Amino acid sequence: MLDLADQLHLWAEEGRDFAVATVVSVGGSAPRGPGAALAVDSHGTVIGSVSGGCVEGAVYDLCVEALQDGRTVLERFGYSDEDAFAVGLTCGGVIEVLVTPVRADAEVFKAALSAAARGEAAAVARVIRGPVELLGRAILVHADGSYEGGLAGPRPADRDDLPALDRAAVAEARAMLDTGRTGTVEVSEGGSSCPGGVTLFVETRVEPPRMIVFGAVDFAAALVRAGKFLGYHVTVCDARPVFATRLRFPEADDIVVDWPHRYLRSTGTDGRTVLCVLTHDAKFDIPLLETALRLPVAFVGAMGSRRTHQDRDRRLREVGLTDGELARLRSPIGLDLGARTPEETALSIAAEIVAARRGGTGVPLTGSGTPIHRDLDGKQAGTTEEAA
Structure with a gap:
């Protein structure tokens, strides 16, 4: 929903x-x-x-x-x-x-949709299995643990204690909201491990993941559009104010004029964040990648030729990065699509980001026998033969 x-x-x-x-x-x-x-x-x-x-x-x-x-x-x-x-x-x-x-008067659903439309983190838990009278009942849980609605049915206005079933639902929904997960969970009045409860479908809506594009170059404008299409909150960062302008990047959510490594150290990132380094200039790249490859982010990629990559690898080793840290760097960034134009290059980069996020191989599906769909852990969820 x-x-x-x-x-x-x-x-x-x-x-x-x-x-x-x-x-x-x-x-x-x-x-x-x-x-x-x-x-x-x-x-x-x-x-x-x-x-x-x-x-x-x-x-x-x-x-x-x-x-x-x-x-x-x-x-x-x-x-x-x-x-x-x-x-x-x-x-x-x-x-x-x-x-x-x-x-139209379903208050808990209206509140959930309103919160999601405003971009607020929220989780809706709905009963999908259990007593027939509970089927479809919902409770909305906010990031601070407050809630609206309930599964156990109406209760007197002067009661501020939370019924046991609702309390269990709130706890499970909030835990899933913390990690941005959507899925099913079983709860009961005696806790999630007790029998005789209900199955909830918990649907979460969290802030979109971040894509930070370093380098206000011509390829960056196309990558911003691709990032927005994929649902990222996109920031463009460059130390050169003449290039990092709203006129050149009208679709970016944020435009930052700062040294890339300094901005990365000061801004918030998490395990869903994607970092794309398009500057291919050592004075920007090396201090930036030294920081980026030590952060627990989802993806770090850098643009440049294979010769640039070899020089970059040498310089990063000289500043102390380990083999394990360097193994996280995707360079040259993007899948081999034979891309030439900025738009084709952005597609190549976006394709690698999706493959990294979903556990894809990047090889053609035709004749490969590789999985078409994977679960959230990147495991197989149906091969080409199964889907035939």
């Missing part, structure tokens, strides 16, 4: 009822992962996708039914051996989809 927060928030503000179908679990090879959503409003308008086209028609019908009868349902879709044209995932995977009707 939070996958479509911006548009759904507008629908809620306009007073529209809608039903939202959310992928809550995936098995085998499936086009989209948990959290992918499709929504239908009371006028029949549809947005989003749960499968890339395989089961969209059936899910649309379920959303229309949910708007009519107000029932939350959990539906399973998979490949049919008896009839390849039956409703199902012809790629060979299995997905479970939670279809939830959302009325």
